Amino acid sequence: MSGREFFTARTLAEVLSGFRPVHRTPAEDVPLSAALHRVPVADIPAPAALPGFARSTVDGFAVRAADTYGASDGLPSYLDLLGAVRMGAEPTVAVRPGGCVAMPTGGVLPAGADAVVMVEYTAETMPGTIEVTRPVAPGGGIVRADDDIAAGAPLVPGGRPLRAPDLGFLAAAGVTSVAVHARPRVAIISTGDEVVPPETVNLAPGQVRDATASALAGLVVDAGGEPIIAGIVPDEPGALKERLAAVVAESDLVVVSAGSSVGARDETAGAVAAIGQIWCHGIAIKPGKPTLLAECSGIPIIGLPGNPLSALVVFGQVGVPLLWRVAGCEYAPPQPSTRARLSRDLPSAAGRLDVVQVRVRDGVAEPLFGPSALLSVLTRADGYLIIPEPATGLDAGTDVEVVLYR
Amino acid sequence: MSGREFFTARTLAEVLSGFRPVHRTPAEDVPLSAALHRVPVADIPAPAALPGFARSTVDGFAVRAADTYGASDGLPSYLDLLGAVRMGAEPTVAVRPGGCVAMPTGGVLPAGADAVVMVEYTAETMPGTIEVTRPVAPGGGIVRADDDIAAGAPLVPGGRPLRAPDLGFLAAAGVTSVAVHARPRVAIISTGDEVVPPETVNLAPGQVRDATASALAGLVVDAGGEPIIAGIVPDEPGALKERLAAVVAESDLVVVSAGSSVGARDETAGAVAAIGQIWCHGIAIKPGKPTLLAECSGIPIIGLPGNPLSALVVFGQVGVPLLWRVAGCEYAPPQPSTRARLSRDLPSAAGRLDVVQVRVRDGVAEPLFGPSALLSVLTRADGYLIIPEPATGLDAGTDVEVVLYR
Structure with missing residues (x-):
C-alpha cells in the first residue's frame, strides 16, 4: 500500500469483537405468517401447557x-x-x-x-x-399434558432468528403475533464519477454501471436486512458528506462502496470523519484491506473497497455480522457450506486473512483467480474458503470448508 | 404397520428420481431488485462485452x-x-x-x-x-474490454437460483429485468376434527391448534415458494376431496397434512385417488413412512403423515426437492450444514432412511428423542442427520454431516 494512506490494519477478529456500535433496531409486532427469520426481542413464553391434555x-x-x-x-x-x-x-x-x-x-x-x-x-x-x-x-x-412445554416456559429463545419449525410451535401455543426487532435498514451509497445506474443503456467512454449496490442489496436481504439504494455520489468535495448525513438519520447501518482510487478513498475517509468517529481504516484481509469502519450516534458505517469483489467479500465478513448484531441476533444464523478437497497449493501471508473464491466440482475446490476488478469471478464461484491469519498457505489436497453462495 | 393399510414403500431415491410430475411454473419478468433467489428460465446473455473498454x-x-x-x-x-x-x-x-x-x-x-x-x-x-x-x-x-464477459455469452445460467453476486453482474451488464419462473404456489391443507386454527384462544377438550401448516409455510418460503394456507378440513367423507379439487386448480403443488389416525390416512388416500393418480403410498423413511404421493394434471400432491415432526421431515426430504423442480431449478440450492461428532450410538434398520433430530454443541451432535408428537423436539434441534438406507446404524464418535435449520 502506498504511503499516502493512513492505515491501522486490524485483524477480522479484532474488528468483530472490538467494533461495537450500540444501535439496535426497535421492536415491532408481526403476525406469525411474516415472522420467518425475524429475531424475537425476548424469550416467548408458552401461555399454557402443551399439548394441554394427556x-x-x-x-x-x-x-x-x-x-x-x-x-x-x-x-x-x-x-x-x-x-x-x-x-x-x-x-x-x-x-x-x-x-x-x-x-x-x-x-x-x-x-x-x-x-x-x-x-x-x-x-x-x-x-x-x-x-x-x-x-x-x-x-x-x-x-402428558405438559410434555411438550409447561406454562410459562420459553417456546423460543429471544435473539435467535425464527426458523420454520419454531413457527409451528408458536402456532400450537396460540401465539399468532410476535415482538421482533425491526429489519435493519441498510443504506447503500455508491461513489465514483465513472459509476452510472444499472438502468443506463448506452455508456459513455469510461463509464461503468453500478454493480456493487445491487449485489450488496442481495447480501443485505440474505442477512435479514432491508436494503435502501441511496444513489451514486460524484467525487466532489462535500457531496459524500452531505449524502452520508442525510442517510445516517434514516438508517440502521450505512455502507459506502468507496471509489477505487487512492484519492477517492481519502475522500471517503474525510467525509466519514466529518459526521462520525473512525474506528479503523484498514483490515488485515485480502481482498479488502482498505476498509473503513466508523460510527455515528451508534450507527455503524462501513467504507468498502472500490472494486466489487473486494466490496462483497468485506461486506460478507464484516457487514453481515454487524447487520445481525444491529438486528438483535445473539446467535449467528447458519450459513450453507460444504467440505471439499483443495485442488492446488494456495500461498498466503501470515497475519492476513485470505478469502479465496472457489468453484466446487465433485468434492474438489478449485480456486478462481483473475483481477478482483472482474465480476465474472463471483458468478463463476460457488463460494469461498478462508485461509486464517496464522497460516502461510494451504497445501493441495487439504480438506477445506467452503462457504457457499446461496 | 397394520395390515389395514396398503403400502408400496419406496426408497427416497426412487421417489426423487421416479416421481416426476411435469408441471413447471410459467415465466414472469421481475426487476433486478426482486430477483434474488428467483430462477431464470434460460441463460441470460450479456448484451455487450464487459467492462466494455480496456x-x-x-x-x-x-x-x-x-x-x-x-x-x-x-x-x-x-x-x-x-x-x-x-x-x-x-x-x-x-x-x-x-x-x-x-x-x-x-x-x-x-x-x-x-x-x-x-x-x-x-x-x-x-x-x-x-x-x-x-x-x-x-x-x-x-x-481488456471483454475480459469479464464477451457480448452474447451467458451472464448467469438458466435454472440456477440467482445469488447476490449474480445481481451485481447483471446490473453491470445493464440487465435490470429478468425472466424467471413464477414462485410455486403451495397449497397447504390441514385435516382432522381435532385441529383448530392457531388463532383459537380457548381450546375445547381434545382440540389442538394447527402447528403443521405454519411450520410448512415457513419451509415453503425457505424453498422459494409462496404458501397458501388452504384451511382445515374435518374428517368427513367428501370434504377433503372437495377442498383438494378446489385448490389443485390454483396451485403448483398441494400438500395435505393428513389426519394421524389410520382411518384419517385411509380417508386422505381415497380423496386423493378421486381427483388424481396415486404414485406411491409409503416411503422407506423414519419418521414419515405413511407418506402418499400423487399427481393431478401434472401437479404434485403430497399426503404428509399426521404428526408435525414427521410431516416436516417428509416435506424437507420430498416436498422441497419437488418444489424446486416445479420452480424450474436445475441446481439444488445449497443448504446450511455443519460437521459434528455423534455423541452416542444410533441404531437403524437397513433398507430405511432415518432422519434424526440433533442438537449441536461444540462440534458434538446429540440426538434428540421423544414421541414424534412433540413439537418441542423440533425447536430444540439445530438440525438433523441422515442415516442412509444401507446402514444399520451409526457408532458414537462418527463424523456426521448435520443439515441445519436456518
Whole structure:
C-alpha cells in the first residue's frame, strides 16, 4: 500500500469483537405468517401447557397399565371394551379396572387410564372384548399434558432468528403475533464519477454501471436486512458528506462502496470523519484491506473497497455480522457450506486473512483467480474458503470448508 | 404397520428420481431488485462485452510496456508525463513512445498504451518526468474490454437460483429485468376434527391448534415458494376431496397434512385417488413412512403423515426437492450444514432412511428423542442427520454431516 494512506490494519477478529456500535433496531409486532427469520426481542413464553391434555400417540386402546402386566401371545389379558374416544372431543367414558376404551392417535386419554396399548398388540376376538398380547407400562403410548412445554416456559429463545419449525410451535401455543426487532435498514451509497445506474443503456467512454449496490442489496436481504439504494455520489468535495448525513438519520447501518482510487478513498475517509468517529481504516484481509469502519450516534458505517469483489467479500465478513448484531441476533444464523478437497497449493501471508473464491466440482475446490476488478469471478464461484491469519498457505489436497453462495 | 393399510414403500431415491410430475411454473419478468433467489428460465446473455473498454486495475501510469523493459531501482526508465486520465471520462491524450499518462484505478486505457505500471514502482523525480523502477508486461495492470464477459455469452445460467453476486453482474451488464419462473404456489391443507386454527384462544377438550401448516409455510418460503394456507378440513367423507379439487386448480403443488389416525390416512388416500393418480403410498423413511404421493394434471400432491415432526421431515426430504423442480431449478440450492461428532450410538434398520433430530454443541451432535408428537423436539434441534438406507446404524464418535435449520 502506498504511503499516502493512513492505515491501522486490524485483524477480522479484532474488528468483530472490538467494533461495537450500540444501535439496535426497535421492536415491532408481526403476525406469525411474516415472522420467518425475524429475531424475537425476548424469550416467548408458552401461555399454557402443551399439548394441554394427556394424549394418545398411537392408535389403540386406553387401559390401566396394571391390567396388561404379564400379557403375552400365549396368555393374553382380556379387557371389556367400554367405548371409544372421538378425535377432538372429550371422552364420554372412563376406564375402570378390567376395561379399555378405543383410542385414535391424538385422542384425549379418558379418566382412569394411564397408558395406551397399540392396536398391533390387540385383537377383538369376541365383540366387546379386547385381547391384549403385550404389556404396556404406565405412560406408554401417551404424552402428558405438559410434555411438550409447561406454562410459562420459553417456546423460543429471544435473539435467535425464527426458523420454520419454531413457527409451528408458536402456532400450537396460540401465539399468532410476535415482538421482533425491526429489519435493519441498510443504506447503500455508491461513489465514483465513472459509476452510472444499472438502468443506463448506452455508456459513455469510461463509464461503468453500478454493480456493487445491487449485489450488496442481495447480501443485505440474505442477512435479514432491508436494503435502501441511496444513489451514486460524484467525487466532489462535500457531496459524500452531505449524502452520508442525510442517510445516517434514516438508517440502521450505512455502507459506502468507496471509489477505487487512492484519492477517492481519502475522500471517503474525510467525509466519514466529518459526521462520525473512525474506528479503523484498514483490515488485515485480502481482498479488502482498505476498509473503513466508523460510527455515528451508534450507527455503524462501513467504507468498502472500490472494486466489487473486494466490496462483497468485506461486506460478507464484516457487514453481515454487524447487520445481525444491529438486528438483535445473539446467535449467528447458519450459513450453507460444504467440505471439499483443495485442488492446488494456495500461498498466503501470515497475519492476513485470505478469502479465496472457489468453484466446487465433485468434492474438489478449485480456486478462481483473475483481477478482483472482474465480476465474472463471483458468478463463476460457488463460494469461498478462508485461509486464517496464522497460516502461510494451504497445501493441495487439504480438506477445506467452503462457504457457499446461496 | 397394520395390515389395514396398503403400502408400496419406496426408497427416497426412487421417489426423487421416479416421481416426476411435469408441471413447471410459467415465466414472469421481475426487476433486478426482486430477483434474488428467483430462477431464470434460460441463460441470460450479456448484451455487450464487459467492462466494455480496456481499464486500469491499479493506480499508476499508462505506458507502452516495451518502454519499461529492464527498468530497475538502479537503472530506472524515464518517461514523459503527457497528462492524466480522469475517472469516467474518455482519455484526452494518447501514449507515444517514451511517454506515459497518469491513471486512476478503473480509468480508460489511453490509445497507444498496452499496460499500466503501479504507482508504487514510480516516482516523479522532476516535474513532468516519471521514473519507472520495475518493468511491466503488455496487459499488466489492465483488464481488456471483454475480459469479464464477451457480448452474447451467458451472464448467469438458466435454472440456477440467482445469488447476490449474480445481481451485481447483471446490473453491470445493464440487465435490470429478468425472466424467471413464477414462485410455486403451495397449497397447504390441514385435516382432522381435532385441529383448530392457531388463532383459537380457548381450546375445547381434545382440540389442538394447527402447528403443521405454519411450520410448512415457513419451509415453503425457505424453498422459494409462496404458501397458501388452504384451511382445515374435518374428517368427513367428501370434504377433503372437495377442498383438494378446489385448490389443485390454483396451485403448483398441494400438500395435505393428513389426519394421524389410520382411518384419517385411509380417508386422505381415497380423496386423493378421486381427483388424481396415486404414485406411491409409503416411503422407506423414519419418521414419515405413511407418506402418499400423487399427481393431478401434472401437479404434485403430497399426503404428509399426521404428526408435525414427521410431516416436516417428509416435506424437507420430498416436498422441497419437488418444489424446486416445479420452480424450474436445475441446481439444488445449497443448504446450511455443519460437521459434528455423534455423541452416542444410533441404531437403524437397513433398507430405511432415518432422519434424526440433533442438537449441536461444540462440534458434538446429540440426538434428540421423544414421541414424534412433540413439537418441542423440533425447536430444540439445530438440525438433523441422515442415516442412509444401507446402514444399520451409526457408532458414537462418527463424523456426521448435520443439515441445519436456518
